[in-house]
Amino acid sequence: MRAYAPRVKTGKTFMGSQVAKIVESKNSKFPEGTYIVGEYGWKTHTISNGKGTVSGLPSAWIIPDIGNLPHSLALGVLGMPGNTAYFGLLELCQPKAGETVIVTGAAGAVGSHVGQIAKIKGCRTVGVAGSDEKGKWLVDELGFDHFINYKKDDLRSKIKEFAPYDCYFDNVGGEISSMIMAYMSLYGRISVCGAISGYNDTTVPKATIVQYPLLFNQLRMEGFVVQRWVDRWFEGVEQNKKWINEGKLKYKETVTHGFENMYAAFADMLRGGNTGKAIVKV
Amino acid sequence: MRAYAPRVKTGKTFMGSQVAKIVESKNSKFPEGTYIVGEYGWKTHTISNGKGTVSGLPSAWIIPDIGNLPHSLALGVLGMPGNTAYFGLLELCQPKAGETVIVTGAAGAVGSHVGQIAKIKGCRTVGVAGSDEKGKWLVDELGFDHFINYKKDDLRSKIKEFAPYDCYFDNVGGEISSMIMAYMSLYGRISVCGAISGYNDTTVPKATIVQYPLLFNQLRMEGFVVQRWVDRWFEGVEQNKKWINEGKLKYKETVTHGFENMYAAFADMLRGGNTGKAIVKV
Numbered sequence: 001m002r003a004y005a006p007r008v009k010t011g012k013t014f015m016g017s018q019v020a021k022i023v024e025s026k027n028s029k030f031p032e033g034t035y036i037v038g039e040y041g042w043k044t045h046t047i048s049n050g051k052g053t054v055s056g057l058p059s060a061w062i063i064p065d066i067g068n069l070p071h072s073l074a075l076g077v078l079g080m081p082g083n084t085a086y087f088g089l090l091e092l093c094q095p096k097a098g099e100t101v102i103v104t105g106a107a108g109a110v111g112s113h114v115g116q117i118a119k120i121k122g123c124r125t126v127g128v129a130g131s132d133e134k135g136k137w138l139v140d141e142l143g144f145d146h147f148i149n150y151k152k153d154d155l156r157s158k159i160k161e162f163a164p165y166d167c168y169f170d171n172v173g174g175e176i177s178s179m180i181m182a183y184m185s186l187y188g189r190i191s192v193c194g195a196i197s198g199y200n201d202t203t204v205p206k207a208t209i210v211q212y213p214l215l216f217n218q219l220r221m222e223g224f225v226v227q228r229w230v231d232r233w234f235e236g237v238e239q240n241k242k243w244i245n246e247g248k249l250k251y252k253e254t255v256t257h258g259f260e261n262m263y264a265a266f267a268d269m270l271r272g273g274n275t276g277k278a279i280v281k282v
Numbered sequence: 283m284r285a286y287a288p289r290v291k292t293g294k295t296f297m298g299s300q301v302a303k304i305v306e307s308k309n310s311k312f313p314e315g316t317y318i319v320g321e322y323g324w325k326t327h328t329i330s331n332g333k334g335t336v337s338g339l340p341s342a343w344i345i346p347d348i349g350n351l352p353h354s355l356a357l358g359v360l361g362m363p364g365n366t367a368y369f370g371l372l373e374l375c376q377p378k379a380g381e382t383v384i385v386t387g388a389a390g391a392v393g394s395h396v397g398q399i400a401k402i403k404g405c406r407t408v409g410v411a412g413s414d415e416k417g418k419w420l421v422d423e424l425g426f427d428h429f430i431n432y433k434k435d436d437l438r439s440k441i442k443e444f445a446p447y448d449c450y451f452d453n454v455g456g457e458i459s460s461m462i463m464a465y466m467s468l469y470g471r472i473s474v475c476g477a478i479s480g481y482n483d484t485t486v487p488k489a490t491i492v493q494y495p496l497l498f499n500q501l502r503m504e505g506f507v508v509q510r511w512v513d514r515w516f517e518g519v520e521q522n523k524k525w526i527n528e529g530k531l532k533y534k535e536t537v538t539h540g541f542e543n544m545y546a547a548f549a550d551m552l553r554g555g556n557t558g559k560a561i562v563k564v
Binding site for chain 2: 003093114170174177192193194195197204205206207208209210211212213214215216217218219221222223224228253
């Protein structure tokens with residue numbers, strides 16, 4: 001959302017996914033009382049033709065049977081972020097048991113999920129985030145093997161300590177990413193999911209070039225948006241649900257209440273105030 | 283060679299490939315009179331056990347039957363640079379007919395070869411090099427569709443003019459590469475072969491980060507060294523020879539005479555003084 005924000009004109013509805021309950025319907029595919037996920041942006045009520053995407057995400061979709069799990073998970077671990085972690089890690093990094101996976105933005109909705117899938121696949125997992133409290137959650141509760149506090153630790157020596165990395169799931173871009181790539185192993189894979197480190201810059205930032213590590217260790221680096229796997233959307237949702245029900249996948253939500261607090265919640269998330277998925281309940 | 287140079291201690295033989303004639307032999311695999319390619323570095327005579335690689339390139343190999351073609355081609359179009367172009371472009375960029383391929387360092391041994399393979403595969407081809415004389419050779423003799431003079435042209439507007447690019451064969455790294463990536467198409471592929479733009483810097487240079495174009499167009503970027511395809515070495519040599527004999531693949535050599543001029547020839551190549559493969563004849 002932050003990366004695309006400059007393209008949203010003042011006066012237009014800002015983009016965003018929501019879980020919505022259908023309160024009135026003339027469309028038999030979407031009966032009243034159904035809970036759906038739609039790309040309706042920042043608003044409380046929507047009149048929809050059942051399609052209506054703001055940012056190119058899949059059309060509105062009915063939340064499948066998720067038992068007693070809360071509907072809000074369809075915005076997180078059982079929705080777009082969950083599928084981003086699932087497909088972005090497994091398809092582009094192809095982690096193998098025994099390999100080491102490092103993820104930046106590790107305490108976010110996607111990052112915390114990526115690390116847990118890596119563990120499920122038998123990998124050694126290193127998370128990078130910005131507070132020791134987040135680190136404690138990653139290691140003690142989610143099973144990450146190591147944690148790096150990028151705001152406090154001597155970054156290069158910590159990155160070196162847990163190296164080499166076979167897979168890097170990149171949520172931040174910029175200098176941290178260049179540094180991590182210098183400590184990867186032969187034929188390492190980098191999945192580029194976000195570049196939050198530069199979202200507030202008015203021009204695209206500069207950092208140490210990545211061509212040298214790519215050359216020396218024949219690394220492969222690939223960017224993606226999760227819509228690429230829209231045809232396999234419910235494969236991701238079902239697998240993540242299965243892992244939750246088996247107790248292998250944990251999640252956290254940072255919930256803000258009230259439509260009027262949406263901007264504050266969004267800005268706080270970008271400053272790293274959230275752990276897990278940032279949700280606004282209206 | 284330039285990238286690895288800092289690792290070569292003073293007093294050690296500098297690395298380099300040579301075509302050598304076997305003048306004396308106790309090894310029946312390498313009879314007297316045979317012409318081989320070996321990684322013997324900068325010297326005129328070598329005592330070898332038939333292996334002996336300086337930089338990790340394949341063991342000494344006997345030049346296959348190349349008809350009336352000069353042996354020196356085994357250092358260029360029928361050797362390491364030729365295979366670099368062949369595998370690096372076809373395996374990592376996977377260009378399809380009708381796509382647009384851009385290559386930097388286009389007038390060098392590898393770049394000029396890459397552009398011609400792209401043409402053979404039915405692609406529109408854009409070459410970036412540093413003089414109009416080189417550009418004329420690329421367009422008039424090798425069949426490149428367009429030429430960009432990075433030293434003289436308004437680089438961004440020229441890159442934009444011939445965009446979008448499906449494939450980018452990167453010989454230079456740095457800011458030019460970041461700029462080209464901003465004008466690639468969805469699912470574009472980047473083969474990283476070299477980063478000559480930064481070889482003279484004492485620290486790894488910085489440039490505009492590549493994560494944004496990788497994200498927006500879901501680009502894939504991969505570094506390689508040609509030894510990766512050592513098992514298919516002669517497939518590359520044979521195909522390149524076939525294309526030469528069919529008149530589809532042209533080459534040029536910039537030949538310097540005399541062992542004492544090796545350093546000057548090497549430095550001149552790095553400054554862009556050569557067109558095609560730089561050879562020193564001893």
